[in-house]
Amino acid sequence: MNAINYEGNKYLFEELKELDEKDENKLNLRVKTEHFIVYFRENDSKCMGKVIDALENNYSRITINLDQKLQSKLIIEIYSNIKSLHHALGLQDAPTWIRGGLGAGKIIIASPLNPPPGSNFDNVVNTAIHEFVHILVNKINNNTPRWLNEGIACYEAKDNNESWIRQTVSEGLSNGKIPTFKDLDTGEDFETFFALNGYQYSYTMVEAIINLFGYDKLRRFVRSPNKFDEVLNISKTNLYMKYIDYIRENY
Numbered sequence: 001m002n003a004i005n006y007e008g009n010k011y012l013f014e015e016l017k018e019l020d021e022k023d024e025n026k027l028n029l030r031v032k033t034e035h036f037i038v039y040f041r042e043n044d045s046k047c048m049g050k051v052i053d054a055l056e057n058n059y060s061r062i063t064i065n066l067d068q069k070l071q072s073k074l075i076i077e078i079y080s081n082i083k084s085l086h087h088a089l090g091l092q093d094a095p096t097w098i099r100g101g102l103g104a105g106k107i108i109i110a111s112p113l114n115p116p117p118g119s120n121f122d123n124v125v126n127t128a129i130h131e132f133v134h135i136l137v138n139k140i141n142n143n144t145p146r147w148l149n150e151g152i153a154c155y156e157a158k159d160n161n162e163s164w165i166r167q168t169v170s171e172g173l174s175n176g177k178i179p180t181f182k183d184l185d186t187g188e189d190f191e192t193f194f195a196l197n198g199y200q201y202s203y204t205m206v207e208a209i210i211n212l213f214g215y216d217k218l219r220r221f222v223r224s225p226n227k228f229d230e231v232l233n234i235s236k237t238n239l240y241m242k243y244i245d246y247i248r249e250n251y
Contacts, residue, residue: 011049027077035059035070040078040111047112047125051078054125055132062129062156065215068136075106076128085110095191099127099159107131126159133157140222146193147184148225151202152218155210160199168200169251178247180240181205208246 014030027039031048036055040048055076063069079085086094088108089101096117100109109131110116112124133153137144154160172178179196184205186193193199209218213232221231228236 011052013045013048027079032073035073036076037073038076038078041080044078044080044111044113047121048078050112050121050125051076051128055128058129058132058156062133062136065156066133066136066140066152067219068139070135074132074135077106077108078111079108080111080114082110082114082116085116095194097194099124100131102131102134105135107135123159123161126157130154130157130159137222140219141225144222145181145185145225146187146190147181147198147202147205148222150193150199151204151206152222154199154203155206160203165200165203166251168197169204169247172197172201173248173251178244181236204247204251205243208243212242212246 011031011033014032016028016030027041029040029042029045031038031040031052033052033056036052038048038052077088079088082096085098085100085108086092089098089103091098091101097119098110099116099119100107102108107128109127110119110124112121115121115124130153133156134149137149137152169178179198179201183196184193184198184202186196186198206218209221209232213221217232221227224231228234228239232239234242
Protein backbone atom coordinates (compact mmCIF):
# COMPACT_ATOMS: atom_id res chain seq x y z
CA MET A 1 0.00 0.00 0.00
CA ASN A 2 1.53 3.29 -1.11
CA ALA A 3 0.74 6.84 -0.01
CA ILE A 4 0.55 9.32 -2.87
CA ASN A 5 -0.39 12.95 -3.25
CA TYR A 6 -1.64 14.18 -6.62
CA GLU A 7 -0.65 17.64 -7.73
CA GLY A 8 -3.08 20.31 -6.58
CA ASN A 9 -4.73 18.11 -3.95
CA LYS A 10 -4.15 18.65 -0.22
CA TYR A 11 -5.20 15.13 0.79
CA LEU A 12 -2.88 12.12 1.02
CA PHE A 13 -4.25 9.19 -0.94
CA GLU A 14 -3.46 5.52 -0.35
CA GLU A 15 -3.06 3.23 -3.34
CA LEU A 16 -4.64 -0.10 -2.47
CA LYS A 17 -3.81 -2.35 -5.44
CA GLU A 18 -2.96 -2.52 -9.10
CA LEU A 19 -5.94 -1.54 -11.18
CA ASP A 20 -7.19 -3.44 -14.19
CA GLU A 21 -8.47 -0.64 -16.41
CA LYS A 22 -11.01 -3.03 -17.95
CA ASP A 23 -12.76 -3.46 -14.60
CA GLU A 24 -14.68 -0.22 -14.16
CA ASN A 25 -16.17 -1.34 -10.84
CA LYS A 26 -12.88 -1.62 -8.93
CA LEU A 27 -11.76 1.33 -6.78
CA ASN A 28 -8.05 1.40 -6.01
CA LEU A 29 -7.48 4.67 -4.13
CA ARG A 30 -8.51 5.63 -0.62
CA VAL A 31 -8.37 8.74 1.54
CA LYS A 32 -9.20 8.88 5.25
CA THR A 33 -10.47 11.98 7.05
CA GLU A 34 -11.75 12.58 10.56
CA HIS A 35 -15.21 11.16 9.87
CA PHE A 36 -15.06 9.52 6.44
CA ILE A 37 -13.16 7.01 4.27
CA VAL A 38 -13.50 7.67 0.55
CA TYR A 39 -12.73 5.07 -2.16
CA PHE A 40 -12.31 6.13 -5.80
CA ARG A 41 -10.26 5.79 -8.99
CA GLU A 42 -7.35 7.92 -10.10
CA ASN A 43 -9.31 9.76 -12.78
CA ASP A 44 -11.53 11.21 -10.01
CA SER A 45 -8.65 12.41 -7.84
CA LYS A 46 -9.12 16.04 -8.94
CA CYS A 47 -12.59 16.26 -7.38
CA MET A 48 -11.84 14.44 -4.12
CA GLY A 49 -10.92 17.60 -2.25
CA LYS A 50 -14.33 19.13 -3.05
CA VAL A 51 -16.22 16.01 -1.93
CA ILE A 52 -14.25 15.62 1.30
CA ASP A 53 -14.43 19.31 2.17
CA ALA A 54 -18.19 19.32 1.59
CA LEU A 55 -18.64 16.37 3.94
CA GLU A 56 -16.32 17.54 6.71
CA ASN A 57 -17.37 21.21 6.54
CA ASN A 58 -21.02 20.27 6.97
CA TYR A 59 -20.54 17.48 9.52
CA SER A 60 -20.89 19.58 12.68
CA ARG A 61 -23.86 21.60 11.41
CA ILE A 62 -25.84 18.54 10.34
CA THR A 63 -25.03 16.39 13.37
CA ILE A 64 -26.11 19.26 15.64
CA ASN A 65 -29.32 19.82 13.67
CA LEU A 66 -30.23 16.13 13.87
CA ASP A 67 -28.61 15.43 17.25
CA GLN A 68 -26.87 12.38 15.81
CA LYS A 69 -23.21 11.53 15.24
CA LEU A 70 -21.29 8.77 13.52
CA GLN A 71 -19.88 6.10 15.80
CA SER A 72 -17.19 5.18 13.27
CA LYS A 73 -15.83 6.49 9.98
CA LEU A 74 -18.40 6.31 7.19
CA ILE A 75 -17.38 4.76 3.85
CA ILE A 76 -18.02 6.68 0.63
CA GLU A 77 -17.54 5.07 -2.79
CA ILE A 78 -17.34 7.18 -5.94
CA TYR A 79 -17.86 5.70 -9.39
CA SER A 80 -16.71 7.28 -12.62
CA ASN A 81 -19.55 6.23 -14.88
CA ILE A 82 -23.27 5.54 -14.67
CA LYS A 83 -22.94 1.82 -15.43
CA SER A 84 -20.50 1.31 -12.54
CA LEU A 85 -22.69 3.38 -10.21
CA HIS A 86 -25.79 1.32 -10.99
CA HIS A 87 -23.82 -1.91 -10.56
CA ALA A 88 -22.56 -0.80 -7.14
CA LEU A 89 -26.10 0.16 -6.09
CA GLY A 90 -27.47 -3.17 -7.31
CA LEU A 91 -29.83 -1.32 -9.68
CA GLN A 92 -29.06 -2.65 -13.14
CA ASP A 93 -32.09 -1.00 -14.77
CA ALA A 94 -31.99 2.22 -12.76
CA PRO A 95 -33.00 5.54 -14.35
CA THR A 96 -30.11 7.63 -15.61
CA TRP A 97 -30.89 10.57 -13.26
CA ILE A 98 -29.78 8.70 -10.12
CA ARG A 99 -26.73 10.33 -8.50
CA GLY A 100 -26.24 7.94 -5.61
CA GLY A 101 -27.70 5.92 -2.77
CA LEU A 102 -26.97 3.76 0.23
CA GLY A 103 -25.62 0.24 0.28
CA ALA A 104 -24.74 -1.94 3.28
CA GLY A 105 -24.06 1.02 5.58
CA LYS A 106 -22.01 2.99 3.06
CA ILE A 107 -22.63 5.83 0.62
CA ILE A 108 -22.35 5.26 -3.13
CA ILE A 109 -22.34 8.24 -5.49
CA ALA A 110 -21.51 9.16 -9.06
CA SER A 111 -18.38 11.11 -9.85
CA PRO A 112 -18.90 14.88 -9.82
CA LEU A 113 -16.65 14.93 -12.90
CA ASN A 114 -19.22 12.88 -14.79
CA PRO A 115 -22.60 13.99 -13.43
CA PRO A 116 -25.73 12.06 -14.49
CA PRO A 117 -28.08 13.76 -16.97
CA GLY A 118 -29.88 16.70 -15.38
CA SER A 119 -27.19 17.25 -12.73
CA ASN A 120 -24.02 19.30 -12.50
CA PHE A 121 -20.76 19.07 -10.53
CA ASP A 122 -22.11 20.75 -7.38
CA ASN A 123 -25.32 18.70 -7.39
CA VAL A 124 -23.27 15.50 -7.25
CA VAL A 125 -20.83 16.80 -4.61
CA ASN A 126 -23.79 17.68 -2.40
CA THR A 127 -25.34 14.27 -3.04
CA ALA A 128 -22.65 12.89 -0.72
CA ILE A 129 -24.09 15.16 2.00
CA HIS A 130 -27.64 14.12 1.04
CA GLU A 131 -26.82 10.43 1.57
CA PHE A 132 -24.96 11.20 4.80
CA VAL A 133 -28.14 12.85 6.11
CA HIS A 134 -30.09 9.69 5.25
CA ILE A 135 -27.65 7.71 7.42
CA LEU A 136 -28.33 9.99 10.39
CA VAL A 137 -32.10 10.11 9.87
CA ASN A 138 -32.18 6.32 9.67
CA LYS A 139 -30.31 6.18 12.99
CA ILE A 140 -33.20 8.10 14.55
CA ASN A 141 -35.88 6.03 12.83
CA ASN A 142 -35.21 3.57 10.03
CA ASN A 143 -38.88 3.62 9.08
CA THR A 144 -39.22 7.32 8.36
CA PRO A 145 -41.75 8.13 5.58
CA ARG A 146 -40.04 8.78 2.26
CA TRP A 147 -41.26 12.39 2.00
CA LEU A 148 -39.83 13.22 5.43
CA ASN A 149 -36.56 11.34 4.97
CA GLU A 150 -35.92 12.75 1.48
CA GLY A 151 -37.09 16.18 2.51
CA ILE A 152 -34.60 16.40 5.36
CA ALA A 153 -31.78 15.12 3.14
CA CYS A 154 -32.61 17.58 0.35
CA TYR A 155 -32.99 20.49 2.78
CA GLU A 156 -29.73 19.88 4.63
CA ALA A 157 -27.68 19.07 1.52
CA LYS A 158 -29.09 21.69 -0.87
CA ASP A 159 -28.24 19.26 -3.66
CA ASN A 160 -30.97 20.40 -6.05
CA ASN A 161 -31.11 23.69 -7.91
CA GLU A 162 -33.31 26.25 -6.16
CA SER A 163 -34.75 27.40 -9.50
CA TRP A 164 -35.94 23.82 -10.20
CA ILE A 165 -37.69 23.68 -6.82
CA ARG A 166 -39.27 27.10 -7.20
CA GLN A 167 -40.50 26.43 -10.73
CA THR A 168 -42.08 23.11 -9.70
CA VAL A 169 -43.84 24.57 -6.66
CA SER A 170 -44.99 27.66 -8.57
CA GLU A 171 -46.53 25.50 -11.29
CA GLY A 172 -48.17 23.27 -8.67
CA LEU A 173 -49.74 26.27 -6.98
CA SER A 174 -50.97 27.60 -10.32
CA ASN A 175 -52.66 24.35 -11.36
CA GLY A 176 -53.79 23.37 -7.87
CA LYS A 177 -51.86 20.09 -7.90
CA ILE A 178 -49.75 20.01 -4.75
CA PRO A 179 -49.11 16.43 -3.55
CA THR A 180 -50.08 15.47 -0.01
CA PHE A 181 -47.86 13.80 2.59
CA LYS A 182 -49.62 10.53 1.78
CA ASP A 183 -49.00 10.96 -1.97
CA LEU A 184 -45.27 11.23 -1.32
CA ASP A 185 -45.06 8.34 1.13
CA THR A 186 -44.06 5.96 -1.66
CA GLY A 187 -41.94 3.60 0.42
CA GLU A 188 -39.16 1.99 -1.65
CA ASP A 189 -40.69 3.20 -4.92
CA PHE A 190 -38.28 6.05 -5.66
CA GLU A 191 -39.30 6.29 -9.32
CA THR A 192 -42.92 7.14 -8.45
CA PHE A 193 -41.59 9.61 -5.88
CA PHE A 194 -39.49 11.27 -8.58
CA ALA A 195 -42.41 11.31 -11.04
CA LEU A 196 -44.53 13.16 -8.44
CA ASN A 197 -41.78 15.81 -8.12
CA GLY A 198 -41.20 14.41 -4.66
CA TYR A 199 -37.71 15.82 -4.21
CA GLN A 200 -38.87 19.38 -4.82
CA TYR A 201 -42.04 19.16 -2.72
CA SER A 202 -40.51 17.19 0.16
CA TYR A 203 -37.78 19.85 0.40
CA THR A 204 -40.42 22.55 0.88
CA MET A 205 -42.44 20.41 3.30
CA VAL A 206 -39.45 20.01 5.60
CA GLU A 207 -38.46 23.65 5.12
CA ALA A 208 -41.96 24.61 6.30
CA ILE A 209 -41.81 22.31 9.34
CA ILE A 210 -38.42 23.66 10.39
CA ASN A 211 -39.52 27.28 10.00
CA LEU A 212 -42.89 26.75 11.69
CA PHE A 213 -41.88 24.39 14.49
CA GLY A 214 -38.06 24.24 14.78
CA TYR A 215 -35.48 21.46 14.74
CA ASP A 216 -36.41 20.02 18.13
CA LYS A 217 -39.94 19.30 16.91
CA LEU A 218 -38.55 17.98 13.62
CA ARG A 219 -36.34 15.46 15.44
CA ARG A 220 -39.24 14.36 17.62
CA PHE A 221 -41.43 14.05 14.53
CA VAL A 222 -38.88 11.77 12.84
CA ARG A 223 -39.09 9.48 15.87
CA SER A 224 -42.90 9.44 15.73
CA PRO A 225 -43.90 10.49 12.19
CA ASN A 226 -47.53 9.46 12.54
CA LYS A 227 -48.15 11.49 15.70
CA PHE A 228 -48.89 14.87 14.15
CA ASP A 229 -51.14 16.02 17.00
CA GLU A 230 -48.87 14.79 19.79
CA VAL A 231 -45.57 16.08 18.40
CA LEU A 232 -46.55 19.17 16.40
CA ASN A 233 -49.81 19.99 18.18
CA ILE A 234 -51.63 20.08 14.87
CA SER A 235 -53.63 17.57 12.83
CA LYS A 236 -52.25 16.10 9.62
CA THR A 237 -54.92 17.95 7.64
CA ASN A 238 -54.19 21.29 9.29
CA LEU A 239 -50.45 20.83 8.87
CA TYR A 240 -50.99 20.34 5.15
CA MET A 241 -53.07 23.54 5.08
CA LYS A 242 -50.28 25.41 6.90
CA TYR A 243 -47.80 23.98 4.40
CA ILE A 244 -49.88 25.27 1.48
CA ASP A 245 -50.02 28.70 3.12
CA TYR A 246 -46.25 28.60 3.64
CA ILE A 247 -45.38 27.87 0.02
CA ARG A 248 -47.88 30.48 -1.20
CA GLU A 249 -46.09 33.08 0.91
CA ASN A 250 -42.57 31.93 0.09
CA TYR A 251 -42.73 30.48 -3.41
